[in-house]
Amino acid sequence: GAVDILHCIEAWGPDEQRRAYEAIARFERDGLDRLQIMPGASELCGFLDARQIRRGLITRNVKAAVDLFHQRFGMTFVPALSREFRPYKPDPAPLLHICSTWDIPPTEVIMVGDSLKDDIVCGKRAGAFTCLLDETGRYGPHESLPEDVKPDFMVSSLPEVLSVLEEHFDLAPVSVAESRI
Template structure:
């Protein structure tokens, strides 16, 4: 008789926010045009990391750029909708006494607004754009693992962007899950660092993934840090 496949220990789940826990509503091509101006190259939208691009500019240009981004982000908050299955998934994680954190390239005010509307215990730590360096650098994810007292290989990173969320998780040494609702990505066509451990079409599938692929363990009773 065949032995059952070994299931990896899981003690915590870290989520991206926009496009993962919330339905994406920001018009990113328009945002790129508004922020980059003459620097804008439509064919390169996906290749440019706009936050890293802005860091190279003068303080005055940065201030104008962040103000424009803030306008688009506020519009996104005004239209905030939770991703189907988000609350049920978090309920399951909480019932299993797993830890759950959040990493977003959005601002802290957006995280605070999300928490106020979500009506669930807060994600902790919940790291926003004010935490540097931000994704795809693994630093924020490693910070959360350290705050939890959990090794990265016992953590799952869930997000909708291969180049930000999945690269962050892979560099940190966590398992990774790509939420690809529209089946846009062919995993074998992604670069090695962008290839997720798992790919799903919905958060309901993430819940099934946790049940079937992992040995769920409650994390150490360490005090998590708060959003900077």
Template structure:
């Protein structure tokens, strides 16, 4: 379980490049700005500028330490994996083909999904796609026990380019019957941790040089420094420090 940026080493320099290209301040959400532009043409031109930066960064992706090991473990246990990313589909496909060509992720929720993190809709959509519904969920990667062969894992994007994440049909979706309590969300941003907490999932922060302040955040259940640290954690039984209700 990891964010898209947890698959590859963080490329946070992209954010400043995107804001410079769009002439917006650091405090402005990049995709909120794009979607607020007055015409479809202006929105598409701004989005094209963002995609160009993402494509350039895509070529420099480097795998996170422990990525292959943890994915091999999850594959061997039959754990399902999904992605919810702020990127568009091309960098996602490139990353998976480059580092994890034999690992299956489904569904893959990209920028075409709304509303974005820190809203929990993307996580709940994955849970619902897997048939995890309130009152009907008998499968879990239990936060009080070890990873099970039918456990659930969600893979979320913490760096992800610009994304706001849009709905598959361009509209906000309602996932009120989805049950994400059996999911573990791994990411590297406050949006990841908050989206996971709001969805009712357990949250794992992949620590980096820029997110240490999130280690003690109320929305963070567990902190790791390498992805393969998850293997003994899941084997011994994942225990959160918070309740898993939203």
């Protein structure tokens, strides 16, 4: 399987870690100029805002990227946890932190993400509903996914998340309420 560079770096000595994180930071700073919003993100945020449903963000990017995203696109996620929050996904701690901040149980949250091994595993470990965004079909059909990482829902675009929310959840203000699955 793929190597998780962040976990790999944690096993290194302090000087090696510092140099590695500096190299990653340079690479990410270069990428900030090309930062784009995912198609359908503003519509999904508008949908959630209209229903007073909160949204948080968990990313393995640096805080500078999150700050630029908020500034450039005007869509604020609270809380927005960057990779400076430890431990990072796939550990459930970031999602459990958001639930604690919002004072709601993870069973009233849906974790939407494009990584099976990070986002979906984080959501499942936290006890939340999970929705895999697979725009390219790289993960194959839903039924072919291993049971331990199989998301509750699978979509190929962010606008499809709206349909999942409307069809499978009672959308009460402030949180995604009990599922009707």
